[in-house]
Amino acid sequence: MRFFYLILVLYTGPVESLQDIGWFWHASDFHYDFSYWSDQLSCNNEVTSPGIYGDYWCDSPWLLIKDSIESMKEIRPDVDFLLWTGDNVAHISDDYLSVNISMGILQNITDELQRNFPDVPTYATLGNHDYFPNNQFPAENSEIYDRVADMWTNWINDATEITRFRNGAYYSVKSKHGLRILGLNTNIYYTSDKVTANMTDPAGQFEWLDQQLTAAKNNNEKVLITAHIPPGMHTPDTILWYYPHFNDKFIEIINKHVDNDVITAMYYGHDHSDGFKIFYKKDGTTAFPIFVAPSVTPWRFKAGTQTGPPHNPGVRLISYDRATGQPINILMYYINLPDSNANNRTDWKLEYNFTQAYSVDDVTAPSLHKLRLRMEEDKSLIDMYYKFKDVSVSNPPSCNDDCKTSILCGFWNHKPDDLNTCTEKGKTTDDPTDYAVHLHANLAIVVCLLLFVQHLLL
Ligand SMILES: *[C@@H]1O[C@H](CO)[C@@H](O)[C@H](O)[C@H]1NC(C)=O
Ligand SMILES: *[C@@H]1O[C@H](CO)[C@@H](O)[C@H](O)[C@H]1NC(C)=O
Ligand SMILES: *[C@@H]1O[C@H](CO)[C@@H](O)[C@H](O)[C@H]1NC(C)=O
Ligand SMILES: *[C@@H]1O[C@H](CO)[C@@H](O)[C@H](O)[C@H]1NC(C)=O
Ligand SMILES: *[C@@H]1O[C@H](CO)[C@@H](O)[C@H](O)[C@H]1NC(C)=O
Numbered sequence: 001m002r003f004f005y006l007i008l009v010l011y012t013g014p015v016e017s018l019q020d021i022g023w024f025w026h027a028s029d030f031h032y033d034f035s036y037w038s039d040q041l042s043c044n045n046e047v048t049s050p051g052i053y054g055d056y057w058c059d060s061p062w063l064l065i066k067d068s069i070e071s072m073k074e075i076r077p078d079v080d081f082l083l084w085t086g087d088n089v090a091h092i093s094d095d096y097l098s099v100n101i102s103m104g105i106l107q108n109i110t111d112e113l114q115r116n117f118p119d120v121p122t123y124a125t126l127g128n129h130d131y132f133p134n135n136q137f138p139a140e141n142s143e144i145y146d147r148v149a150d151m152w153t154n155w156i157n158d159a160t161e162i163t164r165f166r167n168g169a170y171y172s173v174k175s176k177h178g179l180r181i182l183g184l185n186t187n188i189y190y191t192s193d194k195v196t197a198n199m200t201d202p203a204g205q206f207e208w209l210d211q212q213l214t215a216a217k218n219n220n221e222k223v224l225i226t227a228h229i230p231p232g233m234h235t236p237d238t239i240l241w242y243y244p245h246f247n248d249k250f251i252e253i254i255n256k257h258v259d260n261d262v263i264t265a266m267y268y269g270h271d272h273s274d275g276f277k278i279f280y281k282k283d284g285t286t287a288f289p290i291f292v293a294p295s296v297t298p299w300r301f302k303a304g305t306q307t308g309p310p311h312n313p314g315v316r317l318i319s320y321d322r323a324t325g326q327p328i329n330i331l332m333y334y335i336n337l338p339d340s341n342a343n344n345r346t347d348w349k350l351e352y353n354f355t356q357a358y359s360v361d362d363v364t365a366p367s368l369h370k371l372r373l374r375m376e377e378d379k380s381l382i383d384m385y386y387k388f389k390d391v392s393v394s395n396p397p398s399c400n401d402d403c404k405t406s407i408l409c410g411f412w413n414h415k416p417d418d419l420n421t422c423t424e425k426g427k428t429t430d431d432p433t434d435y436a437v438h439l440h441a442n443l444a445i446v447v448c449l450l451l452f453v454q455h456l457l458l
C-alpha cells in the first residue's frame with residue numbers, strides 16, 4: 001500500500017501534466033477567384049489546363065477553399081476558436097467586382113466555416129482585398145462594415161462590439177477560456193489606402209487599442225491580437241506595409257504597454273508567406289511573438305519582369321496554454337498543389353511541427369529568441385525557415401547572404417531605419433566613416449522598393 005502511494009505521488013508529479021492546453025486554427029488569404037473556370041481574371045499567366053485544386057499562377061477555385069476548411073475539421077474539429085485573417089476576394093481589377101460580389105464571397109466563406117465548425121467562434125478580420133473599391137477602407141461606418149457586422153454577429157456575440165464593428169471594423173471579445181481577443185482593422189494603415197493617408201488616428205483605433213491594453217492590465221487579462229496586415233518590416237524584401245507614421249504610432253502604443261506582459265502573441269496574414277518576429281521589452285528581454293500565416297491561395301505575383309515564388313496552400317493549428325494564453329506550438333498543414341491535381345485528391349499533411357523542426361521547447365518569445373540566436377550561428381536553420389516561407393514548394397528560390405541578413409534583422413527590427421542599420425552592420429566591415437554614406441544609399445533603395453512594392457497589393 002505504501003508503495004502504491006509512492007507511485008501515485010511520482011506519477012502526478014510533473015507540472016506539465018497539469019497544463020490545460022487548448023487549440024485554435026488560423027487560416028488566411030483564401031482569395032477566391034469565381035472566374036477560375038472561365039475568364040481566369042486573377043491568373044498572372046495563361047493557364048491552359050487548370051488543375052481542379054488550383055494553379056500557382058491563379059487565385060483559389062472554390063474547391064480549394066472548401067477542401068481546406070473541410071480538412072481543418074477532419075484534422076481537429078474540437079478547437080476553442082478559429083482565426084481568419086482576411087483577403088477573401090481574388091486579385092481582380094475593381095472593374096469586375098462590386099460591393100455585392102465581395103459581400104457574396106465573404107458570406108459564402110463565412111457559411112462554409114459555420115457549416116464545418118458550428119459550435120466554434122471564428123474571430124475574423126477583414127483584409128485589404130475584402131473592401132470595394134480595393135484597399136479603400138474608410139475611417140468610419142460604411143455599407144461594407146455594416147453588412148460584415150451582420151454576417152459575423154454570432155461570432156462577435158456582443159451588441160456593443162457589433163456597434164463598434166459597424167463604426168471601424170474592429171472589436172474586442174473575451175474567449176470562453178478568458179483570453180481577450182482584439183480583432184483589429186489594420187487595412188486603414190496600409191500604404192494603398194488613400195482615404196486614411198492624412199489622418200492621425202483613423203477610426204479612433206489607436207486610442208481604443210491603448211485603452212484596451214490598459215483595461216486588460218487592470219483586469220488581469222491576457223490579450224491575443226489578430227488582424228490582416230502585420231506591422232513592422234516584411235523580410236527579406238524589406239517591405240513596410242503601413243504608412244511610416246502609422247507604423248511608428250502602432251509600435252509606440254505597443255511599447256507603452258510592453259513591460260506589462262499583457263499581450264501573449266499577435267497573428268496576421270497578408271504576406272502570403274510563413275514567418276515570425278519577436279517584440280522586445282525596454283530592457284531588451286523578450287515580450288511576445290508575432291506570427292504571420294501563409295495563404296491558402298497559391299497565387300504567384302507577377303508584374304513586368306518581376307515574379308514572386310510559387311507557394312503551396314497551407315493552414316495552421318496552434319496550441320496554447322488556456323491559463324496563461326501563451327502559445328505552445330504551431331502545426332502547419334499543407335498540400336502539394338501539383339500532386340493534388342495529378343491525383344485528383346488532396347492529402348493535407350503536416351508540413352512541420354514547429355517545436356520539433358527547430359528543436360525548441362515552445363513558441364513563446366524566449367524560445368524564439370534563443371532560436372534567433374542559433375540561426376545567427378547555424379545558417380542551415382534559416383534555409384529551413386526559408387523553405388517553410390513558401391510552404392515547402394518544390395525547387396524553392398535560394399536565400400543568399402544578404403537575404404539571410406535581412407531575415408535575421410527582420411526578426412527584431414520593426415522600423416525601416418532600424419532594419420537598415422542592422423543589415424548594414426551585418427554585411428559590412430567597412431571603415432565606420434563610410435557608414436553614413438552606405439546608410440543613405442541603402443535608405444534610398446528601401447524607399448524605392450517601398451514605392452514599387454505598393455503595387456504588389458498582396
Ligand atoms: C446588392 O445586394 C443587396 C442586398 O442583398 C440588394 O438589395 C441589391 O439589390 C444588390 N444590388 C445590386 C446592384 O445587385
Ligand atoms: C455563393 O454561394 C451561392 C450558393 O451556392 C452561389 O449562388 C453564389 O454564386 C456564390 N457567390 C459567389 C460570389 O461565388
Ligand atoms: C493628403 O495630403 C496630400 C499632401 O498634402 C494631398 O495631396 C492628398 O490629396 C491628401 N489626401 C486626402 C485624402 O486628403
Ligand atoms: C476527379 O474527381 C472528381 C470528383 O471526385 C470526379 O468527378 C472526376 O471524374 C475525377 N477525374 C479524374 C480525371 O479522375
Ligand atoms: C510535435 O513535436 C513535439 C516535440 O517537440 C511532440 O511532443 C508532439 O507530439 C509533436 N506533435 C505532432 C502532432 O507531431
Ligand SMILES: [Zn+2]
Nearest residue numbers: 029087270458
Ligand atoms: Zn492576400
Ligand SMILES: [Zn+2]
Nearest residue numbers: 087128270458
Ligand atoms: Zn492583403
